[in-house]
Amino acid sequence: MEFKQSLKAKSNYIERLLSEYMPKVEGYQRTIMDAMNYSLKAGGKRLRPILTLEACNIVGGNEADAIPFAVAIEMIHTYSLIHDDLPALDNDNLRRGKPTNHVVFGDDMAILAGDALLNYAFEIMLSNSIDKENPKKYLRAINEIAKSSGIYGMIGGQVVDVQSENKVISKEKLDYIHLNKTAAIIIGCMRAGAIIGDATEDELEKITKYGKNIGLSFQIVDDILDIVGDEAKLGKKVGSDIENHKSTYPSLLGIEKSKEIANDLIKEAKNNIKDLQNNSSFLEGLANYIIDREY
Amino acid sequence: MEFKQSLKAKSNYIERLLSEYMPKVEGYQRTIMDAMNYSLKAGGKRLRPILTLEACNIVGGNEADAIPFAVAIEMIHTYSLIHDDLPALDNDNLRRGKPTNHVVFGDDMAILAGDALLNYAFEIMLSNSIDKENPKKYLRAINEIAKSSGIYGMIGGQVVDVQSENKVISKEKLDYIHLNKTAAIIIGCMRAGAIIGDATEDELEKITKYGKNIGLSFQIVDDILDIVGDEAKLGKKVGSDIENHKSTYPSLLGIEKSKEIANDLIKEAKNNIKDLQNNSSFLEGLANYIIDREY
Numbered sequence: 001m002e003f004k005q006s007l008k009a010k011s012n013y014i015e016r017l018l019s020e021y022m023p024k025v026e027g028y029q030r031t032i033m034d035a036m037n038y039s040l041k042a043g044g045k046r047l048r049p050i051l052t053l054e055a056c057n058i059v060g061g062n063e064a065d066a067i068p069f070a071v072a073i074e075m076i077h078t079y080s081l082i083h084d085d086l087p088a089l090d091n092d093n094l095r096r097g098k099p100t101n102h103v104v105f106g107d108d109m110a111i112l113a114g115d116a117l118l119n120y121a122f123e124i125m126l127s128n129s130i131d132k133e134n135p136k137k138y139l140r141a142i143n144e145i146a147k148s149s150g151i152y153g154m155i156g157g158q159v160v161d162v163q164s165e166n167k168v169i170s171k172e173k174l175d176y177i178h179l180n181k182t183a184a185i186i187i188g189c190m191r192a193g194a195i196i197g198d199a200t201e202d203e204l205e206k207i208t209k210y211g212k213n214i215g216l217s218f219q220i221v222d223d224i225l226d227i228v229g230d231e232a233k234l235g236k237k238v239g240s241d242i243e244n245h246k247s248t249y250p251s252l253l254g255i256e257k258s259k260e261i262a263n264d265l266i267k268e269a270k271n272n273i274k275d276l277q278n279n280s281s282f283l284e285g286l287a288n289y290i291i292d293r294e295y
Numbered sequence: 296m297e298f299k300q301s302l303k304a305k306s307n308y309i310e311r312l313l314s315e316y317m318p319k320v321e322g323y324q325r326t327i328m329d330a331m332n333y334s335l336k337a338g339g340k341r342l343r344p345i346l347t348l349e350a351c352n353i354v355g356g357n358e359a360d361a362i363p364f365a366v367a368i369e370m371i372h373t374y375s376l377i378h379d380d381l382p383a384l385d386n387d388n389l390r391r392g393k394p395t396n397h398v399v400f401g402d403d404m405a406i407l408a409g410d411a412l413l414n415y416a417f418e419i420m421l422s423n424s425i426d427k428e429n430p431k432k433y434l435r436a437i438n439e440i441a442k443s444s445g446i447y448g449m450i451g452g453q454v455v456d457v458q459s460e461n462k463v464i465s466k467e468k469l470d471y472i473h474l475n476k477t478a479a480i481i482i483g484c485m486r487a488g489a490i491i492g493d494a495t496e497d498e499l500e501k502i503t504k505y506g507k508n509i510g511l512s513f514q515i516v517d518d519i520l521d522i523v524g525d526e527a528k529l530g531k532k533v534g535s536d537i538e539n540h541k542s543t544y545p546s547l548l549g550i551e552k553s554k555e556i557a558n559d560l561i562k563e564a565k566n567n568i569k570d571l572q573n574n575s576s577f578l579e580g581l582a583n584y585i586i587d588r589e590y
Contacts, residue, residue, distance in 0.1 A: 028471050029451035031458065036446075083410060088383075088402035107383035108457055111406065112450055115378060115413065119445040122417050126438040135430040143421040150414040151331075155407055156324035162403055163326065176323050 061197015
């Protein structure tokens with residue numbers, strides 16, 4: 001219970017930060033700001049920005065310096081959802097219980113709103129880094145985000161995911177998808193936060209492992225919830241993976257084996273961070289939450 | 296004739312640079328590299344990367360340092376064309392005489408290839424800036440590119456352009472579209488090149504004005520060519536603006552008046568750069584070429 005309150009408080013804090021950093025709705029182009037903000041405001045657990053700030057904290061850094069990175073990673077995550085939901089991709093009309101971006105703003109504006117959020121994420125990171133005392137550190141952190149969201153990260157995973165629909169794929173390929181589509185930006189945003197917090201190489205490595213383990217576990221649990229989850233709690237329809245004949249951990253290995261693997265990954269994740277300098281109870285709690293969650 | 300040879304040589308140089316910086320086609324996700332490279336290799340005048348390097352040169356900078364920015368701006372330009380051509384936007388099947396990206400790779404991969412090119416542009420700029428002696432300068436330059444391609448630049452212009460189809464719009468709004476959709480990334484890439492070349496504030500201002508003037512003129516000439524141009528030379532069908540009842544300089548002011556304005560902008564552009572430190576004959580020639588071109 002204590003953890004859930006703490007998560008809720010952190011989510012609320014991220015909501016406030018997002019509101020601050022969202023573009024003002026003004027000018028001839030105001031529709032695009034509306035479309036960007038619509039999806040940014042659509043809720044969600046805000047795990048990635050929370051992890052960015054936590055990674056900075058846990059190595060003894062100044063959380064405030066990592067805020068633009070936290071906001072940026074949520075914008076990148078949000079753009080990926082908007083484009084994923086398009087008719088040309090997953091064709092989803094509902095996300096977090098609300099009509100998806102293209103349903104409200106049209107396919108054209110949804111494509112542009114996605115583009116705009118990706119671009120704006122970089123604008124925020126860059127403009128907030130220029131006047132810092134250690135610009136090289138900031139360049140490194142932005143680079144982590146960029147690598148993790150591109151073709152050697154999130155987009156790469158997304159491409160293979162799209163191409164694997166209606167196919168039985170190898171576990172190796174499935175692991176590639178999970179590592180890139182889901183874990184990469186979790187790793188990337190945590191590394192960015194840790195770099196801003198002046199992490200040592202050893203700390204950075206531990207945080208990278210933690211991010212990888214919770215990211216992989218997160219995706220497995222997501223796929224389990226798509227089978228056994230509650231539509232009302234999830235805010236989206238379940239059963240779509242089976243409908244699309246999608247290869248997942250549950251479909252390849254069964255639900256029980258998948259749960260076991262997800263649990264092992266979480267155990268490892270908690271191990272990865274147990275001796276980092278600052279109190280890691282929140283990151284421990286978060287790891288537990290990832291396998292205990294119902295949505 | 297001399298200018299055209301010089302332009303051709305510079306275009307060829309940019310082609311070689313692009314090949315160097317393109318992602319290798321490998322891994323599970325190789326389709327996305329194929330799709331990115333297909334559009335990057337589709338030709339075009341390569342004006343933006345040429346301008347990036349020239350802006351660095353003209354202030355006495357080291358052109359080699361600006362190369363990642365030149366490559367990146369062409370990737371950003373290319374992504375914007377891929378997304379523009381999608382059925383949900385302009386629905387164009389032909390670009391530079393070749394099938395557009397979504398015709399070859401499908402709408403899903405074309406959306407992801409556009410996303411990937413935008414992201415990769417930042418990856419290239421960032422990874423090539425981290426180890427430079429003056430990281431702040433590089434952050435500034437990347438920030439110029441980011442601002443110019445987002446909602447306060449190219450995407451902003453694109454949004455208003457899309458919303459203005461089949462409408463008579465004010466000249467003020469049309470100027471907003473031209474300034475943002477077309478001129479902004481020309482200004483942005485030149486400012487980035489000039490910043491890398493250690494331009495003074497005065498030089499930066501002159502280059503900004505030049506970029507704005509040739510950018511605005513470029514769009515007016517484009518719209519004139521859509522009426523009087525030769526499909527074979529242009530590599531795309533003409534008459535689409537009239538078909539789509541699109542407001543343009545020619546439709547609002549007539550062809551002759553539009554030519555006059557385009558000419559005046561070019562005169563001003565040449566004026567803007569005439570006393571910069573290095574030889575500006577190429578940028579002068581380029582300004583002339585923009586109004587003399589037939590494609």
